[in-house]
Amino acid sequence: MFDIDRWNEIWHALTKNKVRSLLTAFGVFWGIFMLIIMSGASNGLKNGIVEGVAKFATNSAFIWTDRTSEPYKGFTRGRYWLFNSDDLVYLKANVPEMEFLTPKNFGQFGAANNVIRGRLSGSYNVKGDYPDYVKIDPYTIVYGRWINEMDIRDRRKVCVIGEKVYETLFEANEDPLGEYLKISGVYYQVVGVIRPETRVNINGRAEESVFLPFTTMQQTFNMGDQVHFLAFTAKKGVPVSVVEEKVKTILKKRHSISPTDTQALQSVNIEKQFQQISGLFLGIGILTWIVGIGTLMAGVIGVSNIMLVIVRERTKEIGVQRALGARPSTIISQIMLESVVLTTVAGYIGLSLGVGLLELVNKALEMQAKGGDEIFFRHPEVNLNIALASLAVLVIAGLFAGSIPAKRALSIKPIEALREE
């Protein structure tokens, strides 16, 4: 194996016709390169989306109201309606499969310059929230804290602001805690600054939102006991859809909505969405491998072909070697080794270039991400296992490609190879 003569033979055989060897090697190179790039790209897409929602509670669902579409119990269709605070109490008491239930209210969407601090102002989404909400969609605390139970109970006039809000209304590194913001005409004390950990946005981006205690918002925005939006999670082992159905049935009953009305209650089941996305990525992954392996196979067949040509060209030489006492095993291993070297070297170059390119793309993407851009394509990397697996595939493919020419070489009788033309 590490005999210099053997490498000498290989080198000679492959360099005798450089262009042909290069073209053949290119087939394998391209196969593995494409495989790496494609699986990197599909990983990148997956990471982009999965990272965006990774920390989000997957066992959650959201629900909100819309106009009714069916007349029921004396009400006409087209009725506007909302949840109320009593619903919360009732649901908590009657749906034991539910883990967290948090309501959310929204201020007027897109109100101009509704948040003011001294001479600075901005237009932000105002949301009323519960402490438990961060258990569904987690936030990183940059300053201070998130809304707590005391805020809710005492309807305190405090607020938590998104990072972008802080950057606009405060000096860099200025301590925002204890400062006051005027929001739609009322002053609130800043108790925290948050940065979202996911890219799931409900009614606008979290970093550009101002969060008030839910009960405070109901009061100061004159919402009475209205509730706009519910988010909940299921207990371990219970599918969210079960909880979702129960919640819907209860709410419809409590608000005299027809059980068959599909428009009046809108919902998103994150669990189902996740499953769909996972299915999609599984599909992309399988496709990647089918196409990649196909390309690789074409390259390998090319190698096999060229080895056949090499064997034919060297018929006489092989005959001489056998007359001099080369055993069949020596000839076979020689040809196999040539084929493996050709595929592995070409494949390794493809592998390195593919990984290198992905690395460059990754760097560029990270720079963009640091700039705060929304990117749905991240870390297009290929894991080590795949890289090692493809190297193994290459070696095996090389052996496979060499086996047919090796068989051909063996079938040449020394006497026939030696016959003078």
Place this chain on the structure above:
Amino acid sequence: MIVLDSIHKSYVTGTNSLHVLKGIDLEIGAGEFVSVMGSSGSGKSTLLNILGILDDYDSGSYVLNGKKIKGLNETKAAMLRNEMIGFVFQSFNLISFKNARENVALPLYYQKVSRRKRNVIAMEYLDRMGLKDWADHLPSELSGGQKQRVAIARALISNPKVILADEPTGALDTVTSFEVMDILKEVNDQGITVIIVTHEHDIASMTRKIIRLRDGIIAEVIVNGDLQLYRDRVLAE
């Protein structure tokens, strides 16, 4: 050394069958120097190939050095060729991308002799052929006679019992032919059996025994003695 008993050999091509050897009985002792002659197509090469275990025969028996040669598998045949037989071909059959030393060392490579050791031995043999200074030259840089001497060195390096040479001087001019024959004679003087196929009477005359083939059988065997004079006359010209 070599005992052939009514060897038959036919070549089958499609539906045709060509009976080439029709019962060869032959005994060649250790240390003999034999030439095989006969018209073109009389089966000389066929016979030599059977002797060299490059080809199998149909019926009869062939015993080489006490070992019956019949239906061997390729690995066994390769091993026997490697240790018992040295080949010299009309067209030299050197490996074009290997230099003289590497060509000579090749049979030892198949015996798994270490690279350094086989290079030392190869140099010894090249030296004996007077080709020490040509060790690093590729075959394309050598003359015909030099190439054949390299080929003889290659045939000798594995210490064979028999040297088989199919028209070793066929591609050489007269003077070079005689040089090559002198070398083969020296080889024979060391006790190695040498069997050559040739068309030329003056070449055959330098061997000790001439086997004449005709129509697939041995027509006559001439034990050389008087022809020595013939050789001297040719050399004198």
